[in-house]
Each structure stands twice: as C-alpha cells, then as structure tokens.
Amino acid sequence: MACGVLQCVVRSLAVAALVLASTSFAEAGVLFSTLDESINVAVEIQGQNVTEGPVNRVAKVGDDRLVVSWNLNSSLMGLGVDKNYVSLKLRLCFAPISQLERGWRKTNDDLHRDKTCTIVIANQKYTTDGNSTVWRIPKNVPGATYFVRAYATDERGQQLAYGQSTDQLKTSNLITIIPISGRHVTIDIASGVFSVFSIASLIAFLASEFAQTSNR
C-alpha cells in the first residue's frame, strides 16, 4: 500500500512540476527611470485650505474627496512630446514613510514589479489641455501617507511619461489618509454573544456531568 501511494505521489509531482514550470510569471516591464516627467499633477482636498509646510494634509476616507488636476508641462507644449499619449492613469501612491518595513509596497524600477502605486484613482483620455477629476476616497484605502502620480500611456497601456504631486524625493506635499476601522457595533455585539455562549455552555455541560456522577 505504501509503495502504491509513493508511486502516485511521484507521478503527480512530475505532472505538477511540468504544469507549473510553464506558468508564466511577470514579464519585465518599462523602467521608471526611463520615463520623462512631462506631466504636472496637483491635488487638493475638496473644501479644505491648502496647507504649506511640514505638516501633511489630512483626508478622511468616505467623507473627503480629492480633486486631482493634471496637464502637460507648459514648457513642453507644442513640441510633439505627447503625440503617442493615448490615456492618462491617475494613481494614489505610497510615500516612503508608509513603505518603511513593508516590502509589499516596495518601489521597483521595473514598473511590472513596482508596488508603489497600486490604488487606482481614475483612467482618463489624454488631452493636450489637461483635465481634472474629483475622487471620493473609497473605504478600502488603507491608512497611510500618499502622493498622486499620473502615467501617460500609449494604446497598449505601456507607460511613456509620468507626473507626480510631490518632489523627486517624495517628501513634500504629501497627504495622510485616515481609514475606516472596519469595526461595527453589530460585529462587536455578535462577538460578545458568541464568546459568552461558548463559556456558558461549557460550564453548563461540566456542571451537569458533575451532578450526574455525584448523584449516582
């Protein structure tokens, strides 16, 4: 019996190895360092005054809206730099302080592996005059410090240029977003009820068994 199972195991391992070896993993993508910063991006929290200085602006998930406006850098107008730009992808990106000790948000020059800008704000058509969008911050955005980046892409989705609302070092003009906790009163109550039930039913059971054995 042991031999039969071993044979079966070896065969399935071989099949698995073949199947999985043919799994395609991520292909290399465009390198960020090759992109031009030809887009200007500005972010405002709707209804709030712009704060200058070291303190980040604060926005609340679900309540606040971000107004993101972008346009082509004025010095590059009319030079044909943007002739291949088809669409513009707006992304919410983690600032370095929120990437600290969190390898799943790591910046990688290969844009296929880059995890800095995973939250989608909007995908817009590229126009030479620029555009803006109002984005209500969804409830699944984690609490962290962010900036906004725009990628100009061609018709295949390959990035050609970018722009961001902060400087090269990604330390200025950042936005801190306050998340939801995810907790609800109903969940808290249910937790309490189930916990009490667990302990109470245990005690009841033990008590009845004890009574049974001492009665006999």
Next chain:
Amino acid sequence: MAANANWQDGNTKGEPGSSLHGVTGREPVFQMTMETVGEKEATDLKGRKFALPVDSEHKAKTVRLYSVAAPHMRTFHLSWIAFMICFFSTFAAPPLMPVIRDNLGLTKVDIGNAGIASVAGAVVSRLLMGTICDLVGPRYGCAILMMITAPAIFCMPLVSTPVGFILVRFFIGFCLATFVSCQFWMSSMFNSKIVGIANGTAAGWGNMGGGIVQLVMPLVFDIIRRDIGSEKFTAWRIAFFVPGVLQVMMGLLVLTLGQDLPDGNYAELKREGEKVNDSFQKVFLYAVTNYRTYIFALTYGYCFGVELTVDNIIAEYFYDRFDLNLQTAGIIASTFGLMNLFSRPLGGVLSDVVAARWGMRGRLWNLWIIQTVGGVLCIVLGLTGQLGPAIAVMLIFSFFVQAACGATFGVIPFISRRSLGIISGATGAGGNIGAVTTQGIFFMSSKYTTEDGIMLMGIMIVACTLPVIFVHFPQWGSMFCPPSKATEEDYYISEWSKEEQSNGLHHASMKFAENSKSERGRQSPPRSKEETVGVDRL
C-alpha cells in the same frame, strides 16, 4: 465462576484488572485458558461488545477509517477533526494577511511577531495539556481548551492595533495543544502495533487544517464581500466567525460523544475503581527524569516546528522569489499543508511496518533517516532557483518532514506508560519551540534572505536530528546498540515505587508491557519460558 460474575454485573471492585480475563501479566496460565473465550467477545466494563477486535487493554487492533463505531473509531474521528479545526483557527490570519496588514497598518516585524506569537502560546499549553490528560482525561482536556480559546477567535474581529493583533494570535494559538490530547487519546485507544498509523493519520489529517485554511478563508472572505457587500476591512472580520463557530460546535461534540478510554470515561472508571488517581508529582518526576523526553522534544522541533515555520513563510517566499501573484502563491502554500493527508500517516505506517520486522531499533532508524533526508531537501529547496523544480522539491520536502512527525509519534507511546501525557505534551511543546526558534533566527530580520534562511534551517535540521542516536531502551536497544537482558516489565515497572506496587497501582503498566513485546521485532528469541505461550497471537 466468580470471575465471570464480577465483570458481567459491572460492580468491579478491588484490584484493577483482576476480574478482566487474560490481562494480568502475572498469570500466564490464565492467558492460555481465557484464550478459548476468543477476543471477539471482549466487552467493556458494562458488558457492551466492542465493534473492533481489541487486545488485553481493550485497545483496538485495527483502524477502520470508514467506521464511527464507539468508542475507538468515534474517538479517532472526533480527535482529528477537533485538532484540524484548531489548526484552522490558528492559521486563519495568514491567508488574509494582505487585507489585515492594510487595515491595521502592520509592518513586517509586526507580522513576524504575530507569526511567532501564534505558535509560542502552544509551548506552554502543550506542556499543561499532557498533565491535564493524565489527570482528568483527554475528552475534558480537548473540549475545555477548545471552548476556552473560542472567545479569543471571536476577539479577532475587534482588533484595531498591531499589538492587539499579536495578542489575539497568541491566545488563539493556545488551542494547538489539542494535538497532545489527540495523540494521547489515540495511544489510549489503539494497540501498540498500530499506534503509529493511528497517531500519524489523526495528527496528519489534523495538520491539514493549516492547508485547508489557506483555501477556505479567502473563499469565505470573497463571499462576504460579494454577496453581503461588506467593505474589505469589515469582511475579513466577519470571516473570522467561521473558525470560531466551528470550534465551539466541535467542543460540544467532543463533550457529548467522546470517551476517554475504551472502557469508559475517567470519572466513571475512577468511581468503579478501575482508574486510579495518579499523583501529579510522580507523573511529572518520571517525565523529567527520563532523558528520552528531552531528545524527542528537540528532534520534534525540527520536523513539526519546521512545518509550522514553513506554513507561515512559504507563500511569501514563492510570491517574492518567483514573482507569482498572491492567489497562485496561496495555492502553492496550501499544497504544503495538504500533503499531510497521506505523508504524516505514512510516516506512522512506515514506523509500524519497520517495527514488525526490527522492533524499536527499526523505529529509531526509520525516524532518523526520514528526518535527515527532510533536512537535506530543505537545504536543496533554499538553493533551487527555478519555479517548477522548487515546487517539486518543496512537495518532496513536505512529505519527509511530515512523515518524520508521524514517525516520532510511533516511538513516543513507548517511552513511558505512566507519564505518557506529559511526555506527549513536552514533545509537542518542543515542536512549537522549534517553530519559534527557526522563525526567530532565520526569518525575522534582513540578515538572511529567505532562501538562505531555508538552506540554513536545513542544516540545523540535520544537526538536531543526530540525538536520536542516543535513545536507548534497555529491553529493545538503540540504533547502534543491542538490547540488554532487561524485559519490558522491568522497564515499565521501574516507574512505580515498591509501595505503589504493593498497592497494585502498576497493573495497567504491566498490561501495557505485555502488549509492547511486539517492539522486539520478529527475529529475537523469547527471553523466558512463559513467553513461548501465545504472546505473538496479538
């Protein structure tokens, strides 16, 4: 005639074992005459027939997986399912980690600490569980633990800080001590010849919970998000009610349907004089003064401990090193745990098969070889850079590391009869200490890359398996040394003082010693005249 009247009307009193046929090691003559009654008619103290063939201790001599007959097979299924659900609860967070870490703002260090916390709690609880099983029985031990840790699971939906997360995972992790009650229960219900396969299968299928959860929790999370429409950060909290409710339900089932020993529950047996209350101090003393306890606690840390560590890190490893997406990495991670379906039971089977021919020496060699090969494969896994081969190596590695766990528990029941509970607990605790140690040394900081950590862990496995060479049983020998003239009775009676023996407290151990003669293997000649009569009929 008088003997018949005693066990049939159930009012057995006096010396344990004197009224049950064919059990006392001191009366071989009775063994021969009682033989004609036939084992198939063995009944428990109340005169109920057993569904399976049993030996002189009323332990089952076969395992029938498709049966739920009380008490043996019902215990088997209750035990492994309870343990599986505890594994499920303990490892319910890792598959949802991408959501949890965003909700709570966790860093890598927080996640690492939570992983260590989840297995560290069980170090203490496994030690305690051994004692609890010895004193009040595995049924109470298992059920009480499950129902006391269930509130910790229900606290997970309330967590909002990293510290809270670490604390809750710590308290949930206590329930991994059901492993000890599971193994103890198996060793009480199944004969020594098949205890390896019984222990291995129950524990292996229980460990599968760590694999099943990687598939189930993301599924439940998806259903809650899609069909109930909850936000991500709420949906994972609701998902945690699933392990909680399962655990409470299982605890109640164990209480209502479970039974400590083939003859009944501890409380009933104590009342009828069949189960004697043992002294905790003595039980503890004989466990800590037996050097084999420490050796197996160490080696178990490098099969089971490694298994727990890999459960915690393997998804991330494949995700990072081979650039897979989270779903694919999760599926691969689950296969590691799911191999337990057959690998751990096979380890127990191999132990039993080898013991039939070579006895205990065979079991020790079997364990050493399997665990060392597992260590070598771990080194190879760290060095493998291609995806397909890495998965293949991981699967073979998982087989050997889990089979080593099964093989270990093929040996544990023989170390001591009196202190079986504590020793099982100590071994289990050693497993968790191994998990804490390996995670702490190799996978917490950025000193080693994950692949280097895996390779170094493999080297440590090989090194820490060497102590098996030093385990010696006077009556059976060790890996390199033959047995002395000592008998099984000598070994097991040494746990009882002269005073306790004169009170007849050692009779259960003597029954066990008789049954354990199978550990001599096939070729050894009988050592005394008595044993030429029909021992091997078992």
